Amino acid sequence: MMRILIIEDEKKTASFLHKGLTESGFVVERSGNGEDGLFLASTEQFDVIILDIMLPRLDGWSVLEALRYRHIETPVLFLTACDLVDDRVKGLELGADDYLVKPFAFAELLARVRTLLRRNPERQLSITHIEDLKIDPVRHRAERGGKRLNLRPKEFALLLLFVRRAGEVLTRTLIAEQVWDMNFDSDTNVVDVTVRRLRSKVDDPFEKKLIRTIRGVGYVMEEG
Amino acid sequence: MGLEGTRLPTVRHWSITTRLTFLYGIYAFALLALASNIVYWSMLSNIQTVEWKFLTNKVFIFRTILAEHAADSGTLKQEVEWEKIPPHSGQYYAYYSRISDLSKKVILQTPGFDEALTNVVFPQPVRGDVDESSIERWKSVEGKSYLLISAWSKESKNRATDKTIDVALDVTQEDILVDQYERQMAVVLIIGLMLAVSLGYVVARRGMRPLTEIAQAAEHITASQLHERIDPERWPKELALLAGAFDRMLDRLEESFTRLSRFSADLAHEIRTPINNLMGEAEVTLSKPRTTEEYRQTLESSLEEFQRLSHMIKSLLFIARAEESTKVVKRTWLSVHKELESVRDFHSAVAEEKGISLRCECEARLWADQTLFRLAVSNLLANALQYTPSGGRIVVVVTQTAKGGVVINMSDSGCGIEPEDMKRVFDRFYRTRNARSDYPMGAGLGLAIVKSIMKMHGGKASVFSVPGHGTTFTLHFPPCSEGP
Numbered sequence: 001m002m003r004i005l006i007i008e009d010e011k012k013t014a015s016f017l018h019k020g021l022t023e024s025g026f027v028v029e030r031s032g033n034g035e036d037g038l039f040l041a042s043t044e045q046f047d048v049i050i051l052d053i054m055l056p057r058l059d060g061w062s063v064l065e066a067l068r069y070r071h072i073e074t075p076v077l078f079l080t081a082c083d084l085v086d087d088r089v090k091g092l093e094l095g096a097d098d099y100l101v102k103p104f105a106f107a108e109l110l111a112r113v114r115t116l117l118r119r120n121p122e123r124q125l126s127i128t129h130i131e132d133l134k135i136d137p138v139r140h141r142a143e144r145g146g147k148r149l150n151l152r153p154k155e156f157a158l159l160l161l162f163v164r165r166a167g168e169v170l171t172r173t174l175i176a177e178q179v180w181d182m183n184f185d186s187d188t189n190v191v192d193v194t195v196r197r198l199r200s201k202v203d204d205p206f207e208k209k210l211i212r213t214i215r216g217v218g219y220v221m222e223e224g
Numbered sequence: 225m226g227l228e229g230t231r232l233p234t235v236r237h238w239s240i241t242t243r244l245t246f247l248y249g250i251y252a253f254a255l256l257a258l259a260s261n262i263v264y265w266s267m268l269s270n271i272q273t274v275e276w277k278f279l280t281n282k283v284f285i286f287r288t289i290l291a292e293h294a295a296d297s298g299t300l301k302q303e304v305e306w307e308k309i310p311p312h313s314g315q316y317y318a319y320y321s322r323i324s325d326l327s328k329k330v331i332l333q334t335p336g337f338d339e340a341l342t343n344v345v346f347p348q349p350v351r352g353d354v355d356e357s358s359i360e361r362w363k364s365v366e367g368k369s370y371l372l373i374s375a376w377s378k379e380s381k382n383r384a385t386d387k388t389i390d391v392a393l394d395v396t397q398e399d400i401l402v403d404q405y406e407r408q409m410a411v412v413l414i415i416g417l418m419l420a421v422s423l424g425y426v427v428a429r430r431g432m433r434p435l436t437e438i439a440q441a442a443e444h445i446t447a448s449q450l451h452e453r454i455d456p457e458r459w460p461k462e463l464a465l466l467a468g469a470f471d472r473m474l475d476r477l478e479e480s481f482t483r484l485s486r487f488s489a490d491l492a493h494e495i496r497t498p499i500n501n502l503m504g505e506a507e508v509t510l511s512k513p514r515t516t517e518e519y520r521q522t523l524e525s526s527l528e529e530f531q532r533l534s535h536m537i538k539s540l541l542f543i544a545r546a547e548e549s550t551k552v553v554k555r556t557w558l559s560v561h562k563e564l565e566s567v568r569d570f571h572s573a574v575a576e577e578k579g580i581s582l583r584c585e586c587e588a589r590l591w592a593d594q595t596l597f598r599l600a601v602s603n604l605l606a607n608a609l610q611y612t613p614s615g616g617r618i619v620v621v622v623t624q625t626a627k628g629g630v631v632i633n634m635s636d637s638g639c640g641i642e643p644e645d646m647k648r649v650f651d652r653f654y655r656t657r658n659a660r661s662d663y664p665m666g667a668g669l670g671l672a673i674v675k676s677i678m679k680m681h682g683g684k685a686s687v688f689s690v691p692g693h694g695t696t697f698t699l700h701f702p703p704c705s706e707g708p
Contacts, residue, residue: 103534154569180570184599187535187667188606193573216527 002117003027003045007037007063008052008079013102017050020106021113034058038066041074048116049076050109053091061094068095075116077109107169107217114168128163130210131223133202135163144206154179155198162211162221171218195219240435241428248424249417256416260409267405271398275371276356279393282321283354283375286389290323290377297332304332318394323387331387340364346374346390368396434463442470450478483651490653494536494667498529532667539669543652546676553593553680555704560588560622560630567601571609579614586622590630591704592681600677600685603670604634604697611695612638629703633696640691649687650675674699 004026008014014030021028029044031037034055041049041063049067053060064076078091078099091099098112128135133144140156142149151159157179161170172191176182179194195211203209210221238246289300304321320340322333342365350358350373360372370392377387438454445452453471456464509522564584568575575582582605590597608618616637623631641649645656655668671685674697678685682702689695 101538103530103537105531105534154572176570181566182570182598182602183595184602185535185538186599186602186606187539187670188571188574188602190571190574190606193577197573215524216531 001027002047003029004113005029005031005037005041005044005046005049005074007031007034007041007049007055007060009033009055010052013052013079016106017109020110024110026113032056034060034063038063041067042070042072046074048113049074050079050113051076051096052079054081061090064091064094064096077112077116079104105171105173105217107171107214108174111165111168111170111174130163130166130221131208132206133163133210135160142202144202149201151198151201154194155201158194158198159202162219166221166223169214169218169220175218241425241432244428244431245421245425248427249421252420252424253413253417256420257413260412264405264409268402271402272356275393275395275398276359278319279359279371279373279391280354280356282319282391283373283389286321286323286391287375287378290387290389300332304334320392320394322390324390325385325387328388340366340368340394341370341392344370344372344392346372346392349374349376349388351376362392368394369399371395434460438463438467438470445474450474450481487652490668491540494653495533498533502526502529536667536669539667539673540652543669543672543676546680553596555591555593558590558592558594558597560590560632561586563590563594563597564601564620564622567598567605570602571605574606574609575618578609578612578616580609580612581617582620583617584620584622586620588622588624588630590701592701596677596680600674600699601632601634603674604699607670608634608636608638608695608697612636626703630699630701632699632701634698635694635696637694640693640695641687641689642691646687646689650685 002025004021006014006017006021006028008017008030009032011032014032018028018030029040029046031040035057037049037051037055038058051060051063055063058066060078064078067074067076075097076095078096079102080091080099081102097116100109100112128137132146133142135142137160140153142151142156142159158175161175161178173185175191175195176184176186199209199211203211210223212220212222214220285303286300289303293299300323304323320334320337322337323331325331344362344364347358347360354373354375358373358375362370362372364370372390372392374388374390377389438459441454453474454467456467456471459467505522505525509519561584564586568582568584572582605618612618618634618636621633621635623633625631641656645654648654649656650671652672653668654672675685678699678701683700686698686700687695688698
């Protein structure tokens, strides 16, 4: 059971994070100010801390500094409303593990949290098959129902990402980042077109559909 | 925009009017003083010349009489006792003379000599020619001024008959005249100085009036009247330059201002559409009980609108940051070919679907931020793909200029851009009429981001288009001044 601490004073934000993370299978604790948050973080054991920067009483940077000073190395994900470079650099220098700029998609946050958890005790995802879909990452081959799929390199990379992160909602930004190494938000429909082409090969000829669209968020690969 | 800019150092000096008044005063006074001094000195020297001439002349006459008419004591007497002469013949001067022999015994003297010249001491008698250097000035007890001269009569065979000639000229009147003139001159100079200063002030004020007026004209221009101009034609030549510069500054200000207000209006409009969708959908959904599926659909639709808004905010913030130039550009050496290939790869699915051929030919090295460079090219390419019809082509040509500078041309075979749109395609939210109707989902920020990225790299983005024949976007990266 993974435990997450949310230190966030904005009630609505804290509330939807709490709800979303709980429903994703995490145990969540909440704190509305820096001082209480620091106390909780240093007395109890957490796997990830989600930390807002602008907090009453003690700001996020001070909380992080105090934690690292006490040798509490829990991964910290910063939430910030301003994406000034200085802020990011400062956060990362103080020992934050990642940051997200508001507004962010919840799926994005979930993905980052999972990445942080994975990073901690290294858990190599070696799943290479889902249902009747099999993937051979070494030889860049994929087959479904015994039939080999004729995929282009990027389509294969996309499929591999889906399979490795099965059950996780992947946002368009994340897909662009992971598959094409494009580290920016793009309002093009490139990802959708590629996913559609992949589906035409992976899902369309089969009755059971694996890739599902989550409207307004992204895509997810799920077992029936 | 760098409005925080540079202020000129504020050293408080005298006002120009004060300075001009001061200068006018000094010059006018100096000229006046010079002129009156010249008049004074020439008058003084005229008077003196006349006086000297009179005295030397008298000595000459006495000498002549003594030498040639020694026997004629009447002539001498007449000459000495001038009073006997009826007052005529322009005789202005009162003078006293005395003839004495070697033993200082007075032979002849003007009546009243001793009374007028009590205790007088004449200078040493001169033997030869007399000139102004032998003349001395003396003041009597009564306060009258005299010029004194003393001379020997012409040398005789034995000196025993030599006589001394003493002549004293009363110059009191002349001295009074000069004194009077000096006083008048002082008065004239003081009045002149005051006049010079006050007239100088008036002239300076008059001269400065255009400046005051131009300031008033400038004062008149407010944010709501930015279209007004000072008009260089209206002003004297010296100010026309200033007025022209001011007008050009206003041109630029007005343009920025118009852009800014148009941006605000566009922003409000762009936000209004998704908000309107959100409100409407939520309201309608809530108006009566619905199935879970319907609620889900409403929420999903909302999420899409939120995504749009969120993306818009991120883009706007990006552009704003770029303009504040607080965003750090992390430059590295890039292989333009490699970067273009990966961007092309990213967009290849869309290009293939539309049957558009993508060609890039090039190799160049560029000193730039990788993510930003990719974003710029990606936005340009997305733009080109959107406006190029199926079966078209997009060609990218890269030219390496000196020292890490690169020019990237991206030409498409699309519909082209009308000339009046060309100037504004890089503006935030600006979309051509075609773009608005054909692709309502775009926010119109892609090219604005491209422009910002180029600005962050010290370069610029430009566009050239022939409507109906396609468009060429050009990115100019300047040669690097930093880095290896």
